[in-house]
Amino acid sequence: METIEQLIQKKAYELGYEKCGIIPLSMIDGYKEKLDERIKKVPESEQFYKGQQRLANPLADYPWAKSVVVMAVPYGKYKVPEQVKGHIAKAYLFDIRLDENAEEYKHNREIEKYMSELGLKVATNQKFGVVGMRWAALQAGLGIVRRNNFFYTKSGSWVHLEAWLTDREMELKETNDLPQCPKSCGKCIAACPTKSLSDSYTMSPTACVSFLTTFGGRDLPNQPLSKTFGSCIYGCDICQDVCPMNKGKWQENEDFPGLEELALSLTPEEIMDMDEEFYRNKIQPKFFYVSPDDLWKWKVNVLNFMRNNYKDSYRPYIIQACQNENGKIVEMATSIKKDLKI
Structure with missing residues (x-):
């Protein structure tokens, strides 16, 4: 007889998720330590990372939570319209968190409904998460974090991560055999136009093009870094595009619902x-x-x-x-x- 963990994982695979792992809530405890390490390395990032502190203690908002279900869904199969190629980052073009026309959004709703039908109390935040997503995925064995700070599976970094808190103690980790970044490789760091990415696993988020062209950068006319943005209008893919571990991972086989028309x-x-x-x-x-x-x-x-x-x-x-x-x-x-x- 299959366990509840196995049933959830099996359903996730049926819906097209690449990876699905489940960990006890205690396994995210190290996330706060990682935030503190980031602040110590890049002191100017303190205010930014303060906003992430809620993800280090989900019990404050969900005192009943006992485990985390975390999944990875690839999106590197979609065609990028020429009008936005290189101008708008791919994660935003194919953002399935709120787009009800996307099959991945429907699968997100279906897997949550399935977990509820299994008798679990679940909670998620589709926009901004209920835990440190990359940290939880790492603990659950879904993949690895590379030097550019992005999370990678066999699909490269072109994956969305999703997570739910549940009220049942569960554990079912994934396994991966991904190689580490080559020791001699620093292409992502060298390519970062604003030098936000200054060292392996080290960045200044408030100097990142993605931050400055989305919810940050409220005074762009007086931001010297703006002259380094190149062709970026909303977000940036540069450190992912140059990564050798992403080579050949983007396939562009399918149209994303409504995007071709919107791109005009x-x-x-x-x-x-x-x-x-x-x-x-x-x-x-x-x-x-x-x-x-x-x-x-x-x-x-x-x-x-x-x-x-x-x-x-x-x-x-x-x-x-x-x-x-x-x-x-x-x-x-x-x-x-x-x-x-x-």
Whole structure:
């Protein structure tokens, strides 16, 4: 007779999850120590990591929790539309946490329903997690963390991690035979445009392009690092793209529901012309790290992109932005106009 742990794992595999492990809640205790290590290595990251402290003590919000079910679902099978390739990070393009059209979202809901039907009390936070996701996945044997700080399975780093707290003491670890990063390899560190990734397993999150182009970077016109963003508009894949352990892992065999059409509205020009209503209804629900009132943040990001990748066709957009009603847009556009003498 199969155990409840085996039933959960079997169901996860049936739904397309690559890995599923279950660990006692006590096995996440080391997460706080890792946060403290990060702060010690990079003191300027303290404020950022303070926001992660809740993940180190889930019992504060879920006093009944006894174990963690953690799963990995690959997303490297999807086609990246040309309009957004290299401009918007793949994890955000194929973010299945809230997209009800994605099969992975439906499977997430199905596995949670299945665990409830088995008699378990479960809790999750689909946006931001209930535990330190990579740490829990590491303890559950789903894969390894590489030097660029991303979690890897056999699908490379192109996996979403999902986790649930349960009210039953359980344990069923996965196994993996992934090789460690080659000792001589430092491609991810060398490629990081802002030097946020400064050493193996060491980074300054508030200097990361992904942070600065999503929920951070609220004063991008005065951020010197913005000139190093290259072609990034929302997020960054550079340290993952250059990683030898990701070579050949992205397959691009399937279309992601609705993305091809949405991508037509995500060119630099279309974003600069975008109105608030369209943004709130079509763009923000998918790219939720920027709030419904912050279309200006996207436009500042695009202006920064236009400066870093300037061509004459961008000139009218920059000139027009100098008259925008939003002060940050005007500040960025005016700065670019001055720098490029246009």
